[in-house]
Amino acid sequence: METEIPALLRLRENIRPERFTFHSARMRMKTVNKDELAAMDSQSDRCALELSDAAVDVLGYACLVATMSMGLGYHRVSEQRLHGRTVENGQPAPVVTSAGALVDALKVLDAKKIVVIAPYMRPLTELVVNYIANEGHTVIDYVALEIPDNLDVARHDCSRLPDIARSLKYSDADAVIVSACVQMPSLPVVPMVEAITGKPTLSAAVATTYAMLKKLGLERVAPGGGALLSGAY
Template identity: 75%
Template sequence: METEIPAMLAARQLVRPERFLFHSSRMRMKTVSHDELAAMDGESDRCALELSDAHVDVLGYACLVAIMSMGIGYHRRSEARLHQRTVENGAPAPVVTSAGALVEGLKAIGARRIVVVAPYMKPLTRLVVEYLASEGYDVIDHVALEIPDNMAVAAHDPERLPDIVAGLNYADADAIVLSACVQMPSLPVVAKVEALTGKPVITAAVATTWSMLGALGLERVAPGAGALLSGAY
C-alpha cells in the first residue's frame, strides 16, 4: 500500500494533471494468521477515524486477506461501516478495500476464469479462493507461497513471479491475479507477465489504485500497471 500505490499514482502524474498526497494509519499485524488478521481488522475503525481527521478524499483498506478471512461478502460490510465512521467524524469519504477492489477489477475486465498467486499459508489461501468463488469467479489454478511473516512477504522478490506463473495452468484463464496481496511486491513485473502469457494481469495493489481513482471521479489510468489501468476500463 505504501510503496506500489504511490508509485502508480506518481507515474500517473507524468501523464495527467492531478496530484496526490498520502496519509497512513497502521493496523498492527506481524504474522499472517487468522487470529492476528481478526485483531488487525478490529483496529480498522480507529484508522478510519484518524485518517478522516485529515479530511482525505478516499480511504484504502490495504489488507485483502484480513477482509476475506472475516467471511463471505465482508468487504461490503467493512466499506459501509468504515465510511460511516468518517461521516460521524464530520469528514465523509468513500472507503475502498483491496478485497472489494479485486472483485470489482476482475469484473471490469470481464474475467471469470482466473489463476491466483498468493503469499499466504494454504488455509488462508483457500479462504481467498472460496471468497472469489462466492463472487462468481472460477479459480482454475492457484499457488500458496506459504510465507507466514508479514515482513518476509514484503521482501519477496517480484522477479520470481514470472517463473511462478509459468508453473500454473493459465492457458484457459481470462486473467492472472499476480499478487492477491498488497504487501507482496509485483508491480515491476506486471507488464512482463502480460507479455509472456498473453493474459491481462491484475494485482491487489493495481485493483486498489483503480478503485480509488474511480472513487475520486478520476480517469483510471496509470502507465506500466497493466490492462486494468491502461485507460480501457
C-alpha cells in the first residue's frame, strides 16, 4: 500500500489537478499466518486513531488477508468500527479496507467469474477464495505462491506474474486478480496481464485506490491502473 497506491495517485497527478499527501501508521506482523494476522488486526484501532490526528480525508486499511481471516463479511465490521475511532477523535474520515475494495471492485466490473494469484500459504489462500465466493463471485482458478515471510512477499519479482497468469484457466473468467495482496508488487505488469489475457486485470492496490478516490468524490482514473482505473468505471 505504501508503494503502489502512492504510485498510482502520483501518476494521476500528471493528468488531473488534485494533489495528495500520504500518511501511514503500521501494524506489526512478520509471518503471514492466522494468529499473527489476528494480532495485527487488533492494532488497527490504534492506527485509525493515530492517522485521524492528521485530519486525513480517507483511511485505507491495507492488509486484505488480515481482514478476510477474521470471518466472512468482516470488512464491513472493520470499516464501521475504524470510522468510529475517527469520529471519537473529532476528525471523522471514511475508511476503506483492501478486502472490501477488492470485492466491491469485482461488482463494479460485473465480474462473476474470476481467477486469482495470491502470495499466501494454501490454507490462507483458500480462506481468501471462500471470502470472495461468499460475496457472490466464483473463483474458477487460483494459485497460492506459498510465501510465508511478509518481507519476502514484498520482494516477490512481479515480472513472474504474467507467466503465472498464463498458467491459470482464465478463458472463461470475467477478470483477473493479479495480486490479492497489497504487499505483493504487481502494478508494473497490470497492463501486460490485461493484454495477455484479454480480461480486466486488477490488484488489491488498484481496487483500494479506486475505493479511496470514490470516497473522496474524485474521478476514478489513474494511468497504469488497468481497466478499473481507465475512467470507464
